[in-house]
Amino acid sequence: MAAKRTAPRALLVFVVVAIAVPLILLVTQADGGHRAAVAAPPELAVYAERAPHVLSQLNAYGVQGVVRGAPSTPPSALPPLSPDRFNVPEAEYRAFAGSQLGLMEGQITDLEGALAAGDRAAAQDAWRGAYSRYLELGAVYLEGQIATLNQAIDGNPGGLPGGIRSPQFTGLHRIELGLWTGGPLSSLLPYAHKLAADVRELRRVLPSVQISPLDYATRAHEILEDAVRDLLSGTDVPWSGEGVLGTEDGILATKEVLLTLKPLLFKRENVLPVANAQLATLEGVMERLKAAHGGRLPTNGELTQEQAELLDNAMGGALEALAQVPGALETAYTPVIPRIPRSAVRIDQP
Amino acid sequence: MSPVDRRSFLTRSAALLGAGGAGALVGGAGVADRALAANPTDDPGTGAGAAVAASNLATVEPFEGVHQAGILTPAPAHATFVVFDSFAPDRGTLAAALQALSRRAHELTAGGPVPLLEVDAPPPDSGILGPDNAPDALTVTIAFGASLFDSRYGLGGHRPLELTQMPTFSVDELVPAQSHGDVLVQICAQHRDTVVHTLRELVRTVRGTLQQRWTIDGFMGASRGPTQRSNPRNLFAFRDGTANPDPTDAALMRKLVWAGANEPAWAAGGTYQVVRIIRQHVEFWDRVGLLEQEKMIGRYRNTGAPLGGTNEFEEPRYDLDPHGYRIPLTAHIRLANPRTAATAGERILRRGFNYHRGFDEAGQLDQGLVFVAYNQSPARQFATIQNRLNNEPMIDYITPVGGGYFFAPAGARSSVDWVGSELFASV
Numbered sequence: 001m002a003a004k005r006t007a008p009r010a011l012l013v014f015v016v017v018a019i020a021v022p023l024i025l026l027v028t029q030a031d032g033g034h035r036a037a038v039a040a041p042p043e044l045a046v047y048a049e050r051a052p053h054v055l056s057q058l059n060a061y062g063v064q065g066v067v068r069g070a071p072s073t074p075p076s077a078l079p080p081l082s083p084d085r086f087n088v089p090e091a092e093y094r095a096f097a098g099s100q101l102g103l104m105e106g107q108i109t110d111l112e113g114a115l116a117a118g119d120r121a122a123a124q125d126a127w128r129g130a131y132s133r134y135l136e137l138g139a140v141y142l143e144g145q146i147a148t149l150n151q152a153i154d155g156n157p158g159g160l161p162g163g164i165r166s167p168q169f170t171g172l173h174r175i176e177l178g179l180w181t182g183g184p185l186s187s188l189l190p191y192a193h194k195l196a197a198d199v200r201e202l203r204r205v206l207p208s209v210q211i212s213p214l215d216y217a218t219r220a221h222e223i224l225e226d227a228v229r230d231l232l233s234g235t236d237v238p239w240s241g242e243g244v245l246g247t248e249d250g251i252l253a254t255k256e257v258l259l260t261l262k263p264l265l266f267k268r269e270n271v272l273p274v275a276n277a278q279l280a281t282l283e284g285v286m287e288r289l290k291a292a293h294g295g296r297l298p299t300n301g302e303l304t305q306e307q308a309e310l311l312d313n314a315m316g317g318a319l320e321a322l323a324q325v326p327g328a329l330e331t332a333y334t335p336v337i338p339r340i341p342r343s344a345v346r347i348d349q350p
Numbered sequence: 351m352s353p354v355d356r357r358s359f360l361t362r363s364a365a366l367l368g369a370g371g372a373g374a375l376v377g378g379a380g381v382a383d384r385a386l387a388a389n390p391t392d393d394p395g396t397g398a399g400a401a402v403a404a405s406n407l408a409t410v411e412p413f414e415g416v417h418q419a420g421i422l423t424p425a426p427a428h429a430t431f432v433v434f435d436s437f438a439p440d441r442g443t444l445a446a447a448l449q450a451l452s453r454r455a456h457e458l459t460a461g462g463p464v465p466l467l468e469v470d471a472p473p474p475d476s477g478i479l480g481p482d483n484a485p486d487a488l489t490v491t492i493a494f495g496a497s498l499f500d501s502r503y504g505l506g507g508h509r510p511l512e513l514t515q516m517p518t519f520s521v522d523e524l525v526p527a528q529s530h531g532d533v534l535v536q537i538c539a540q541h542r543d544t545v546v547h548t549l550r551e552l553v554r555t556v557r558g559t560l561q562q563r564w565t566i567d568g569f570m571g572a573s574r575g576p577t578q579r580s581n582p583r584n585l586f587a588f589r590d591g592t593a594n595p596d597p598t599d600a601a602l603m604r605k606l607v608w609a610g611a612n613e614p615a616w617a618a619g620g621t622y623q624v625v626r627i628i629r630q631h632v633e634f635w636d637r638v639g640l641l642e643q644e645k646m647i648g649r650y651r652n653t654g655a656p657l658g659g660t661n662e663f664e665e666p667r668y669d670l671d672p673h674g675y676r677i678p679l680t681a682h683i684r685l686a687n688p689r690t691a692a693t694a695g696e697r698i699l700r701r702g703f704n705y706h707r708g709f710d711e712a713g714q715l716d717q718g719l720v721f722v723a724y725n726q727s728p729a730r731q732f733a734t735i736q737n738r739l740n741n742e743p744m745i746d747y748i749t750p751v752g753g754g755y756f757f758a759p760a761g762a763r764s765s766v767d768w769v770g771s772e773l774f775a776s777v
Binding site for chain 2: 156221225312323326337338348
């Protein structure tokens, strides 16, 4: 890589605006900017490993600064994959998801038993188990019929008229509400029975669920995007606060997705090793949290400020790495958007 | 010092600010005012008057008018929305509080010197803008929520026909503590300190009668071109407001914004105001490919042109793209405004602001849009559009967390009239 210090002014302007000053010289030295660099400049190698998305940002700015008016996204150098290649990974994931649903049915049976016996602690344990298994289905794309079943199993009261009093509010979170706010346990039994039936139905239709390659590749980061948005924020688990537990299940599901995609990601932009390294860091954080809380994961509210920062930081690193996965697994060249014919152009006048 | 002496300091005219520029204001500053006299920079070149002229602080948006200011008024850089619940014991007290609110809003929007009373009494104005309250294009827009028309004040029979509590849409995760409420006050100005000062003064005006329930601050993207007409961006980086109906088209505003003839007589000249706090999950958005972002919106991020076009204000020509090869059928702009003859009457006047308010519990930026829409009929317009948008692909990246339906009555007709007077006169 040529070490040039004569980077055009425009490059410097772009970079100065975007990035911390100490990085500027390293970047401009490392790459003259005439093409997208594929490896980190030696001085940045350690940081690139830790934060791969930053490296790609630096490179993009390097390209843009020199070639004014060039497309804002450098074209991907990778040839598209055949969509058929997703068949095996998706079949493997469906099998994994089916086995999780089987385990979930067992947990719901335990839940029903604990509710009938009036044992709140045991019921909460069984609920955690059932909820965890469900979150491990993270990559099943929730559309159509599945979306309706998902609403019944895992739906939140937020979007329902009447909120928690809506008759459509029946699933895991209705039971969560009762278990953590002191309602009579026997009143929750009908919800547990309905949950069991809905899960059985989902398990029946699961083998026929189709996921597009793009959707499946996207789930590689969306499972943990959901965890940040819905679980660690507390939005989806307002009563139990079990967002950290749910996040651990999201990590598990994400690892399963990456495992199935391993053959496809081989030699695709070094995405997989980087993502795996970030996930390993995140798992290490989970272990530290468990160690600090007597062997179990803390609830959101039990995280100290330092622990919350530690977890959020590791999540951010993992997500930036995982967000590179879909781009590395394109099944088509970027489609060209048709132009509005010149003769058809009409401008709205103010 | 006697009260009379004190009050003699008030001789500087409020009109000086509006009429003036530097010269007029500096003339005013020559009056014996302790603060200004003690100011070592009080000279014609660098004094407050020059600052006022240079930063358009002298711009006045009149509070009085057929319609309230802050609706058709071009949105300035800063806004605060505050919603109050009423604890007035009876209708007369409520009316008095609203009257005081309008009176104070009138004074603040007009600008002028801060009155001084006894030195041993708390000052009547917090004074955080100095001895002169520059108008700064300030607007204060007052609106009523459905709950104000409940059984407390006997207003039920006078409720605007469509004023209900905002329904819960399927995308919503409304937090009660930042939703609904009795009285909405929208404060807009060119500078943040003007807005903050106005909030502080108005909250003081109604203290003990109206209690603040929720609030949110908004800001507008700066005008960054390429043309004067180019719209600023929201926090998804897309230009926002491109297809807004033209607020200077009075006939169009009568069709789309101002209350219809079927409404109670007092509601004439008013409009339904929809406010929605829409959280945007910006970290997630920033990890999505540009092409996917553009397909979700239906426009290019850079230019704001509809996909396939080159000009922000170009028609998207859905008629030539019935299958969505160019602009997907689920794209935001296509669902929001299909641009058919049948949907022309659904259009709303948007006047939203971006917000940023720190981090959430998961360390994620709490940023988004204070969506504001004025419309003649929420059922025909806003709710119809929102129901089309409930399944758009963009919903993964947003969460509506608060807001409400309000009705902004006609403007005050004179400096002694007040917003809502006709409602209370009709009871």
